[in-house]
Amino acid sequence: MNAKRSFQVKTPWLAFRGDVPAQLDYPDCTLYDAVERCAQKYPDYPAYVFMGRKTSYRIMVQEINLCARALKAIGVRPGDKITMAMPNCPQAVTMFYAINLVGATANMIHPLSSENEIEFYLKESGSLFAVTLDQFYHKFEAIRQNVTLDNIILASIPDALSRPVRVGYMLTEGRKQARIPKDAPVLRWHEFLRRGLAYHWRYKAEKKAQDEAVILYSGGTTGVTKGIQLTNLNFNALGAQIIATNPMFRPGDKMLAVMPMFHGFGLGVSIHSMLVNGGCCILVPRFTPDSYAKLLLKYRCNLIAGVPTLYEALLRLPKMKNADLSCLKGVYSGGDSLSVELKKRFDKFLFDHHATIQVREGYGLTECVTASCLTPYHISREGSIGIPFPDTYYKIVEHGTQNEVPYGTDGEICLAGPTVMMGYLHHPEETAATLQTHADGLTWVHTGDLGYMDSDGFVYFKQRIKRMIVTSGYNVYPSQMENILDAHELVQMSCVIGVPDKLKMQKVKAFVMLKPGVPANEETWDVLMAYLKKNVAKYAMPYDIEFRAELPKTLVGKVAYRVLEEEELKKLAAAADPTEAKAE
Numbered sequence: 001m002n003a004k005r006s007f008q009v010k011t012p013w014l015a016f017r018g019d020v021p022a023q024l025d026y027p028d029c030t031l032y033d034a035v036e037r038c039a040q041k042y043p044d045y046p047a048y049v050f051m052g053r054k055t056s057y058r059i060m061v062q063e064i065n066l067c068a069r070a071l072k073a074i075g076v077r078p079g080d081k082i083t084m085a086m087p088n089c090p091q092a093v094t095m096f097y098a099i100n101l102v103g104a105t106a107n108m109i110h111p112l113s114s115e116n117e118i119e120f121y122l123k124e125s126g127s128l129f130a131v132t133l134d135q136f137y138h139k140f141e142a143i144r145q146n147v148t149l150d151n152i153i154l155a156s157i158p159d160a161l162s163r164p165v166r167v168g169y170m171l172t173e174g175r176k177q178a179r180i181p182k183d184a185p186v187l188r189w190h191e192f193l194r195r196g197l198a199y200h201w202r203y204k205a206e207k208k209a210q211d212e213a214v215i216l217y218s219g220g221t222t223g224v225t226k227g228i229q230l231t232n233l234n235f236n237a238l239g240a241q242i243i244a245t246n247p248m249f250r251p252g253d254k255m256l257a258v259m260p261m262f263h264g265f266g267l268g269v270s271i272h273s274m275l276v277n278g279g280c281c282i283l284v285p286r287f288t289p290d291s292y293a294k295l296l297l298k299y300r301c302n303l304i305a306g307v308p309t310l311y312e313a314l315l316r317l318p319k320m321k322n323a324d325l326s327c328l329k330g331v332y333s334g335g336d337s338l339s340v341e342l343k344k345r346f347d348k349f350l351f352d353h354h355a356t357i358q359v360r361e362g363y364g365l366t367e368c369v370t371a372s373c374l375t376p377y378h379i380s381r382e383g384s385i386g387i388p389f390p391d392t393y394y395k396i397v398e399h400g401t402q403n404e405v406p407y408g409t410d411g412e413i414c415l416a417g418p419t420v421m422m423g424y425l426h427h428p429e430e431t432a433a434t435l436q437t438h439a440d441g442l443t444w445v446h447t448g449d450l451g452y453m454d455s456d457g458f459v460y461f462k463q464r465i466k467r468m469i470v471t472s473g474y475n476v477y478p479s480q481m482e483n484i485l486d487a488h489e490l491v492q493m494s495c496v497i498g499v500p501d502k503l504k505m506q507k508v509k510a511f512v513m514l515k516p517g518v519p520a521n522e523e524t525w526d527v528l529m530a531y532l533k534k535n536v537a538k539y540a541m542p543y544d545i546e547f548r549a550e551l552p553k554t555l556v557g558k559v560a561y562r563v564l565e566e567e568e569l570k571k572l573a574a575a576a577d578p579t580e581a582k583a584e
Contacts, residue, residue: 019247020376024240024390026418028209030232032101034239034276036061041278042251048281049254049299050090053162057278060093067098068203070196074151074187076129078103078205081215083127084262085111085118085136087285091155091189092261093271095131100213100232103205107215107227108262111136112538119143124227124425125215133157137180144185154180155189157285209233212422216264218366218475225480227425228366235272237418238369241389242273245374246303248329251278253302258284258292258310264370265334265473269305279303289313293320300327307335307473309504311346311359326354334362334371335473336505337461340383361385363461367434367445368392368419373459384458385451392417393442396453399465402438407455410462416442467561469498471506476540478561484535485510488528490518495551495559496542499568510542511564513551520547 027034039047039057047060055063076082082099084106086092099106107125109118111132118139122130130140131153140152180186207213213235215227243249255274259266274281282299284292293314296304311333314320331350333343338361347358357377363385364371373394375386388394395404396411405411420443423431437443448466453459469476478496485494493513498506512528514520528545552563 020245026237026240030100030207031213031235032097034236038276045252046280048283050283051161051165063094064097066196067094068101069199070192071102072203073195073199076102076104080104081107081125081127083107083130085109085132088257088261088283089285090160103207105212110262114535115139115142116535119146122147152186153192154186216366226427229422229425234369234419238268239273239276243277244390254280254299255303256296256301257281258287264366268370293317302329305332308338309472323353328355331359333359336470367421372415381458385461387457410452413447413449413451414444416444420445469506472504474539488531495561497561497565508542510545511548512545513548
């Protein structure tokens with residue numbers, strides 16, 4: 001009741017909702033239950049398409065149940081953690097919901113994570129089982145002696161393909177993969193499912209909406225990687241909110257699911273919100289702008305969600321020149337700030353290609369699964385990230401306090417609602433700092449982001465209070481990168497910054513002060529780059545390492561990373577306009 005009363009007082013944006021309700025009813029069930037109910041309503045609708053092969057809701061649910069039986073057959077119990085390092089493919093969808101069906105928790109990680117990162121994720125979550133593709137097996141095998149894994153289940157992309165497509169795949173991509181020994185201690189996907197066929201006992205766990213279902217990873221407000229514990233309700237509420245804010249959606253509409261399943265945006269919006277509402281996911285295992293455009297045009301997709309760099313790339317693709325985009329009902333941008341200029345350019349691009357809609361920018365964070373605020377479908381304001389979802393409340397407070405600031409005043413963005421996380425895994429102190437109960441009785445996420453709200457309730461994001469680099473929609477935390485670099489025997493001190501980039505929004509650059517006597521040459525550069533490749537994810541790799549005799553310092557002796565950022569900005573300005581740089 002407190003939430004409803006608070007909503008009436010604190011939400012001047014009600015007038016801008018159109019026909020979107022202020023409050024919704026959410027299913028009191030698990031993720032699997034929500035999908036199974038949808039399958040009963042639309043059994044013959046396509047649930048997903050993968051490389052040309054369609055799978056109906058009926059078949060999808062049958063495969064999930066078989067997978068769940070197989071999980072029980074190998075010893076999975078309710079409450080167990082199972083690490084999934086998978087791209088968007090049928091086995092990933094099947095396994096994700098099967099894990100939920102047996103009452104376990106899906107620990108979602110990036111399949112391109114380094115060996116050391118995978119080891120951290122397995123230990124942090126306490127995972128006893130892991131599921132990955134055969135092409136990533138060697139990374140798991142390299143760290144297996146350091147972790148406690150009962151089983152590694154290996155899926156393979158060709159297993160999900162029709163026979164003609166499989167032959168083509170094996171002749172191209174299949175040849176690039178390293179061989180896996182026949183006696184490798186793993187459980188192949190087909191053998192895993194065969195065990196399910198022989199399991200005839202009870203396999204569905206009795207779980208509630210408020211129970212933990214998923215762990216996603218983020219840096220929170222400090223930049224240290226932490227597991228974010230999310231419930232069945234968190235995801236099911238998001239599924240209802242996404243459809244409520246998109247009244248043009250109809251069952252059967254196709255979503256181009258390019259955002260990955262280990263990311264809240266991909267899992268929450270592109271996959272789960274579709275599969276609990278009768279949508280069809282066009283699964284994209286590996287993103288390139290060219291393949292994205294091809295699939296968008298081939299399947300005449302109705303909904304696309306992505307990061308700003310994706311839209312920037314589409315603008316430059318020759319095959320989009322004469323594209324007919326009249327099929328689009330919704331284009332959503334998240335994961336990073338969409339510049340006003342890029343939005344104008346892409347909106348014009350949509351108009352010129354027969355689309356009747358514009359890009360809708362949203363805002364959110366993994367601590368509330370993903371989006372919690374979205375530009376209304378019928379009205380927008382320049383620079384705004386929109387208005388909160390139904391049952392979701394925003395306020396702007398003075399940073400470090402719970403004191404609300406006036407409309408139009410910058411402060412820390414805080415939000416509350418049904419998608420807010422349980423907390424950070426094994427980090428009670430930061431959970432307490434991030435999830436705070438205010439005087440209104442609601443639990444608010446203190447986001448660490450700077451913004452303001454206008455008098456009509458439209459929210460504006462300005463910048464991250466916390467130091468973080470966002471590259472192609474992925475978060476890179478400089479402090480983590482510096483810790484890794486500083487651990488190398490050749491490095492005295494390092495500083496990592498984000499450099500503006502037209503395609504990626506930001507790219508990573510490292511500055512290194514070498515230990516005395518270490519030569520600042522190409523050989524040292526190569527050694528450090530090889531070291532980083534082993535210890536950080538591919539998307540976090542710096543494009544350059546610059547050696548410095550000294551790093552700039554603040555008055556209190558800290559590395560002055562802002563000085564380095566300003567130097568890089570000046571270099572970019574000089575490259576763009578050499579005459580102006582000379583005059584300066």
